[in-house]
Structure formats: structure tokens, C-alpha cells
Amino acid sequence: MSMNTRKPPQAIQQMLLFRVSRFFGAAGGLATRVCEAGFGLPRREWGVMATLATHEGLLSSELAELARLDRARTSRALSRLEERGWVQRTPIQGDRRRIAVHLTEEGRRMYALILPRMAQLHVDLVAALDDTELAQFDAMLARLQQQAQALENDSRYASLPRVERSKGQR
Template sequence: MPMHAQPRTLDDLLLYRTSRLLSVAGSMVIRLCEGRFGITRREWRLIATLAGHGALGSSQLAEHAQLDRARTSRAVSSLVDKGLVSREQPAGDRRHVRLRLTSAGTKLHAELYPLVCAINTELLGALKADEVALLDDMLQRLHARGEAMVAAAADLPKADRRRREPPVAR
């Protein structure tokens, strides 16, 4: 199903197709996370982010993981309860908390990351090396375009999933 500059069906939309790819291939990661390691995919994202960046403040972690602060806070609380992340308050500064992986969190990351990499490698095995490089370049450009589109659309209303009434059309 080729994509078209003027999509005719849902299957022609890039975002729909990438979402379907994530749903199919990502389900393997979810099964590993939840079935073998007892964490959610969101918790895995935070663990991997802390493993890659070291100790971070809560807002920094949310930004790096590209999650909203409320979801990050809930996931961090769960990870703290599971003993995978610790909260540390610098002396004399009760407003700022640093989050870091515990030794159990570091161990989990060391076990799970190679498995996730193997899924990634298997998926990319459908492409030739030059196609992988081209895909990487295209994804970077599409990401930059997406960020520019979001910045240009700052006047769009924010999502409010708790709203019971449909929004008034403008």
C-alpha cells in the first residue's frame, strides 16, 4: 500500500502506518516488559532514559522521554515502589528531586536492553544497509518537520480527555 501525497484512505496516512508498525513490532517489547520484567512500556522508557542520561530532575526526565509530567510522575512513583528508581533531594534544596536508577534498575536495564535491541535489529533486517541509513535520515527530517508543525500550531486547543462535553467548533 503506497503512500500518496493526497491520501485517499486511512492506510495512506504516514502517521497511521507508523502507528500500526509500532503496534505490531512494539507488542513484542510490551510482552517482554510486562510478562518477563513486570514493568510497563512507559516505565521502560523512563528506565532507558535514566540509563542513557544519568540522574535527572523530574521535568528533565519527562522532556527527554517525551512524556507529559503527570504521566511521568505516576510512572516514577511506580518505579520507586518497585525499587528500580530512587528519589534524591540535594541537601538544602527541598524543591528539586533527582531521579536515578537503583542497582536493581540498572540490572533490569542491562538485561532488557539487549532484548529490545534484538527486536530492533530483526525488524531492520528487512532493509539493506543503505536503506537503513536512508530511513534514519528520513526519520530525522520527519521528526524535525513534526516539531516545526507543533511550534507553528501553538494556537490549537490543548487535549482535554476529561472533558465530558464535546468542544465547541470554531
């Protein structure tokens, strides 16, 4: 990693995290409305469901990692999805302590109804960019994510305690 000599921003409005958070607030609000108003499904549960749709049979710990949620939030989301009949947890043969998670037939049907609405929201959001800009943005976003993950192990940040948020806090 090369030494960064960029001048730090002078105001929060210039900071990438602030700007991404503002974008996520606006776009995430739209996603929440599509999921909750259209299907009565909180966006976190949609994220768990969508992750499961493409990774059937995961352990809940693996699902938590892929969905970038802590285990408690993943477990709560899975319980609510299971109550709806959209998810099924099945003990793994030979090791009953390990539980594989699958979408049920009804869960796959609901996923197939919600996915096109969320995909249309994506299309509407990225309409502000042409194809070249979108490809560049996607590549840059991937590099920024890689950089953020690398900084988790950087000595300036690795020693900071992890913050566990309780239910209801952001």
C-alpha cells in the same frame, strides 16, 4: 520551508501517521510483550527507565521532556519504579524542592537484563532493511520528526488546544 504542492492522500491507508501507527501497533505490541511478559514492566516504565539509564540525575520534569511524557505519567511511572526499588529520588543539595532521579544498583541490573532483549527486537525489526536502507530510513525519520516539531509552531496548528488525556485513554 518551501511550499508543498503534493496532492493530499485520498484514503487513510495512504497517510503516514496511519501507517506509522499500524507499524507501532505491531512492533509496540512485541515490545510490550518483551517488557511485561519477560519482566513485569509496562513499556512506559521501560521508556522512563531507559531514559534515566543514559541521563542519570535528571529532574523529573527534564525526564518527562526527554521521555516525551506528561509530568503526571512520568511521576506515576517513577513511583512504580521506586516501589520496585529500581529508582531513587534524591533532593538536590541546597534546593530540597528539586529532586534528582537515579537508577538504583538493582535498577541498573534490571536495565542490563532488559536492554539486550529490546536491542534484539530492534535487530529483528530492522532485518527487513539492508544497511543503506536503514541509514536512509533513519535520516528520513529524523527529518520527519524535525518537521513535526516545526509544525507545532506553524500558525495552522499552534492555535489548536492541547489535548490532555485522562488515565486509560489513548
